[in-house]
Amino acid sequence: MQTATSDSAIRKIQGAFTGGHDAFRIRQVLQNHGRLSTSAFELAEDADLYEAGMSSLASVNVMLALEGEFNIEFPDQMLNRSVFSSIAAIGAAVKQLNGA
Amino acid sequence: MEILEAIRTVVAGIAAQHAADVDEAARFPHETFAALKAARALSAAVPRDLGGQGCGMRELAAQCSALAQVCSASGMILAMHHIQVACMARHGLESAFFRDYLQRLAQDQLLIASVTSEVGTFGDTRSSICAVERKGARFELNKDATTISYGASADALLVTCRRAADSAASDQVLVLLQKGDYTLEQTTNWNTLGMRGTCSPGFNVRSSGPVEQILPGSYADSSAQTMVPYSHILWASLWQGIAGGAVARAASQVRSEARKKPGTVPPSAANLAKVMAQLQAVRHNWQAVAEEFDALQVSENAMQELLGLGWALKLNNLKMSVSDSVVQIVHQALQITGILGYKNDSPVSVGRHYRDVLSASLMVSNERIAAKSAAMLMVFKADQAAV
Known part of the structure; x- marks a missing residue:
């Protein structure tokens, strides 16, 4: 049991830092607002968030929280299921808006 | 378009003849559906190359509206069937099984719930x-x-x-x-x-x-891309059809009053003019969204766009707006017909229309839809005036 716990803790730490600081903040938003069935810190970057249990209503809260967290506004054409389908996809969208 | 003409024949004959009994006995409108099957109306949403008529949203909605004008239940059943067929036709074509099934559906005029x-x-x-x-x-x-x-x-x-x-x-x-x-x-x-x-x-x-x-893909996608748009547009069209049926009865009563005293316009005619304006607004509402949906389908981004909040809000707006308006329209039709319309056994009775149209704000509750739209509006900017 102890080994399993520490394995999960290690996965959590590794997951949290995969993809840099932005990805960590995205995971934090998902953890707080995504209503996922697993921890956002244990998900792969490209894991499908909808398959992980994020409902469409929860995804709107995630969008809202991301706008607050990164001080950005997603234009309407980015408010699309596919843009918010994985941590990597969200990271790319955030990067695009921050770089613009 | 031939299907719509065939449905109009069913509407004027068999559907009108059995609508009151279908309502009273709370029974399936089997005479009407036998006639619709004979007219091959159940394959309207099946692609042409699979033996169907390949009708777009505008045509399907016109069919549901025409049928609901005399028999709300038949209009709703046809709408729900079209919605199920559209889900298979828009998301199952890569599967040999579903291509074959749609062909069989067209051939045997199968009804899907x-x-x-x-x-x-x-x-x-x-x-x-x-x-x-x-x-x-x-x-x-x-x-x-x-x-x-x-x-x-x-x-x-x-x-x-x-x-x-x-x-x-x-x-x-x-x-x-x-x-x-x-x-x-x-x-x-x-x-x-x-x-x-x-x-x-x-x-x-x-x-x-x-x-x-098992239909390929995910219902998360087929819901936003097909189930929700087809439901809200076809439901709106059939609800408008019910309201139109009530207004048609009110109009026939106003005309028969006018015939008694040529040269004087009956007082109820002014109310008829007002309710006609409301009915037209509701009809144009679903027609505009249906045409926009059909126009979108030629775009290669169509399926992507339907996953966006803009379309979700547009469809919610249509649903809430039409389901509220149709109740007011039938209520006005009842004011015009007066006590004759209030009687269940008069030719201008609008009681059934009134009872049927009250389902519109409940089937997917408007409260729930408003709450979802409210949440979406926290992030949606209407920056392209899409809604």
Whole structure:
């Protein structure tokens, strides 16, 4: 049991830092607002968030929280299921808006 | 367009003849559906190369509106059938099984019912408790459905469920159940104020079938891309049809009053003029959204765009607006017809229309839809004036 716990803790730490600081903040938003069935810190970057249990209503809260967290506004054409389908996809969208 | 003409013939004859009895007995409109099958109306949404008529949204909606004008239940059943066919036709064409099935549907004019509601999900169609369980080449699927419209009269069911036993509640797929794959055990009754002929009690569904009957892809996508737009636009069109039926009765009474005293316009005619304006606004509302939907389909981004908040809001707006307006229109029609319209057995009776149209704000509750739109508006900017 102890080994399993520490394995999960290690996965959590590794997951949290995969993809840099932005990805960590995205995971934090998902953890707080995504209503996922697993921890956002244990998900792969490209894991499908909808398959992980994020409902469409929860995804709107995630969008809202991301706008607050990164001080950005997603234009309407980015408010699309596919843009918010994985941590990597969200990271790319955030990067695009921050770089613009 | 030939289908619409054929439906108009059914409307004027068989559907009008049986509508009152369908309502009173709360029975399936089998005469009307036999006539619709003979007119090949059940394959209107099947692509042409698979033996159907390949009708777009505008045409399908016109069919539902025309039928609902005389028989609301028939209009709703045809709408729900078109919605199920559209789900298979828009998301199943890569599957040899579904191509073959749609061909069979067109050939035999099969009627498909929808099983989206479930005991315990409290009306949220985007989450399921039941799951399809694959066992080799076959699946097992059991669902405790709160309602299955015309379930007992359908040739097949299209069921929402979780993708697998360990999937999240919102990770859903659609599964087709053909006659012989399933048993239905009725759990509740359908003795309602209106829409009585849709025969929509609860059922326990027990089924098993080959795995190729699981529709490819994810219901998360097919819901936003097909189930929701087809539902809201076709429902809006049939609700407008019901209101139009009531107004037609009011108008016939005003004309018969006018004939008694040529040269003087009856006082109720001014109210008729006003309600006609409301009816036109409702009709133009669904027509505009249907035409926009059809125009979008030629774009290669069509499926992507339908996943966006802009379309979700547009469809919610249509649903809320039309379902509220149609009740007011039927109410005005009743004021024009007066006590004659209030009588159940007069030729200008609008009681059935009134009872039927009250379902519009309840079937997917407007409260729930407004709450969803409100949440979306927290991030939606209307920066392209899309809504």
